[in-house]
Amino acid sequence: MEQLFVIKIGGNIIDEDAKLESFLREFASLKGKKILVHGGGKLATKLADQLGYPQKLIGGRRITDSDTLRIVTMVYAGYVNKNIVAKLQAKGCNSIGISGADGNALEAHKRIHSEIDYGFVGDIDQVNTSFLKGLLDQQIAIVLAPITHDGNGQLLNTNADTVAQEIAKALSKTYEVRLIYSFEKSGVLLNVNDEQSVIRQINPSSFGKLKQEQAIFAGMLPKLENAFTALNNGVKKVIIGRAEELQKLIDGTAGTTIVNE
Amino acid sequence: MEQLFVIKIGGNIIDEDAKLESFLREFASLKGKKILVHGGGKLATKLADQLGYPQKLIGGRRITDSDTLRIVTMVYAGYVNKNIVAKLQAKGCNSIGISGADGNALEAHKRIHSEIDYGFVGDIDQVNTSFLKGLLDQQIAIVLAPITHDGNGQLLNTNADTVAQEIAKALSKTYEVRLIYSFEKSGVLLNVNDEQSVIRQINPSSFGKLKQEQAIFAGMLPKLENAFTALNNGVKKVIIGRAEELQKLIDGTAGTTIVNE
Numbered sequence: 001m002e003q004l005f006v007i008k009i010g011g012n013i014i015d016e017d018a019k020l021e022s023f024l025r026e027f028a029s030l031k032g033k034k035i036l037v038h039g040g041g042k043l044a045t046k047l048a049d050q051l052g053y054p055q056k057l058i059g060g061r062r063i064t065d066s067d068t069l070r071i072v073t074m075v076y077a078g079y080v081n082k083n084i085v086a087k088l089q090a091k092g093c094n095s096i097g098i099s100g101a102d103g104n105a106l107e108a109h110k111r112i113h114s115e116i117d118y119g120f121v122g123d124i125d126q127v128n129t130s131f132l133k134g135l136l137d138q139q140i141a142i143v144l145a146p147i148t149h150d151g152n153g154q155l156l157n158t159n160a161d162t163v164a165q166e167i168a169k170a171l172s173k174t175y176e177v178r179l180i181y182s183f184e185k186s187g188v189l190l191n192v193n194d195e196q197s198v199i200r201q202i203n204p205s206s207f208g209k210l211k212q213e214q215a216i217f218a219g220m221l222p223k224l225e226n227a228f229t230a231l232n233n234g235v236k237k238v239i240i241g242r243a244e245e246l247q248k249l250i251d252g253t254a255g256t257t258i259v260n261e
Numbered sequence: 262m263e264q265l266f267v268i269k270i271g272g273n274i275i276d277e278d279a280k281l282e283s284f285l286r287e288f289a290s291l292k293g294k295k296i297l298v299h300g301g302g303k304l305a306t307k308l309a310d311q312l313g314y315p316q317k318l319i320g321g322r323r324i325t326d327s328d329t330l331r332i333v334t335m336v337y338a339g340y341v342n343k344n345i346v347a348k349l350q351a352k353g354c355n356s357i358g359i360s361g362a363d364g365n366a367l368e369a370h371k372r373i374h375s376e377i378d379y380g381f382v383g384d385i386d387q388v389n390t391s392f393l394k395g396l397l398d399q400q401i402a403i404v405l406a407p408i409t410h411d412g413n414g415q416l417l418n419t420n421a422d423t424v425a426q427e428i429a430k431a432l433s434k435t436y437e438v439r440l441i442y443s444f445e446k447s448g449v450l451l452n453v454n455d456e457q458s459v460i461r462q463i464n465p466s467s468f469g470k471l472k473q474e475q476a477i478f479a480g481m482l483p484k485l486e487n488a489f490t491a492l493n494n495g496v497k498k499v500i501i502g503r504a505e506e507l508q509k510l511i512d513g514t515a516g517t518t519i520v521n522e
Contacts, residue, residue, distance in 0.1 A: 051311055070340060078339020079331060082416055086362040090414035096363040101347040103357045103401060138395060140364060147343060153351035155343055
């Protein structure tokens with residue numbers, strides 16, 4: 001099977017021009033088929049502040065009311081998405097920026113929760129793999145903003161990590177998929193304050209031990225649980241590490257590689 | 262040659278939910294290959310006002326400084342574009358929303374003017390017809406926001422009427438193109454206050470007479486000059502009329518049809 005890279009970049013990379021530039025240079029020079037999933041949460045928060053819209057949080061979770069939905073649609077699918085595409089074009093990487101509504105790429109439903117109304121948040125039902133494959137087959141890199149739709153005209157806000165995972169899983173029937181979560185850290189760290197303490201490889205048995213010893217920063221656990229879910233659903237490899245070391249992450253000379261054996 | 266509709270919708274339609282809904286219903290049910298070009302100027306102005314960015318005008322022309330560029334990118338390529346796509350999907354019309362940066366659809370250069378610095382305004386150099394054809398061939402309607410790029414990573418603001426015209430001209434080598442300018446008026450009017458005074462057909466000789474008699478509202482003259490330029494460059498027909506009467510415009514039972522003979 002042909003290889004496909006599904007790469008998610010974290011918010012801190014998007015905010016800083018130099019880091020984004022450096023990441024996009026590595027992404028542009030990456031050979032083969034590739035999909036970039038981005039968020040832009042900090043820029044969205046900044047715009048909401050500028051407009052004087054208070055952030056609504058329930059139980060620590062951000063609620064997407066209609067104002068917030070408008071803002072994330074503008075920032076993610078507009079500003080961030082189009083600037084990334086223009087920068088990739090400048091680097092000779094032909095790319096197309098889409099949301100989940102475009103080509104019906106990601107169909108979702110508004111989250112139903114017995115206690116919390118998350119607002120316009122979408123849980124993904126279906127990935128239109130043939131549409132994505134059609135673009136990839138034209139040697140176009142896909143830049144995906146985490147805005148989905150419900151098929152009835154409603155846009156929905158969806159977590160970018162989840163978008164990357166669902167796409168990686170769905171496309172693993174067609175491609176040998178490497179799913180890369182890239183952000184500002186060197187990988188999964190044994191000591192959250194020591195960038196040298198990267199755990200180079202994690203498999204189900206070592207993950208069990210690390211959890212037992214409470215050796216991993218709690219915030220990283222859901223990412224790892226998600227990584228194993230992806231591996232159990234056909235994804236070949238999951239890699240976590242620094243966005244600016246993309247090629248090294250892929251070569252296996254940096255970051256944390258999560259495998260299923 | 263196969264038919265292609267290139268349809269531009271004016272700002273007043275985008276602002277009003279009921280009018281937009283009615284237009285999109287007609288657009289969705291239109292058979293064959295189609296491209297929709299939209300602006301969103303009023304929403305962009307509203308956001309600029311909310312953010313307290315003053316509009317910069319020189320000689321009556323709006324200047325696109327970096328704040329304005331950010332706003333039009335968010336509003337046109339984000340909010341308006343993605344909402345139109347989601348609404349079309351709900352009507353069973355598979356569509357994809359792009360800017361000129363996506364797939365390198367529209368390459369432009371920053372406008373050079375001896376006296377006025379228009380800021381980040383782009384004049385189109387090239388239309389990537391094979392990319393657009395590739396999407397149309399998959400029976401996907403294209404929804405195009407009038408944001409272009411210069412190939413060096415810079416997004417640029419481009420007039421939506423011009424985008425529609427350039428695309429129509431470029432694609433007329435491949436398709437029999439009908440270019441439709443749809444807005445809130447019934448067509449080109451003899452009396453700007455009388456929606457019944459639509460001039461049903463204009464050709465070069467009648468246009469000459471109308472100009473001589475100063476029978477046409479001055480604001481409509483550039484649109485008509487552009488229409489003849491399009492016709493002289495291979496576009497089959499140009500139609501001007503009410504967005505909510507799209508099918509009638511195409512059938513020739515409403516609006517103004519401009520022909521070259």
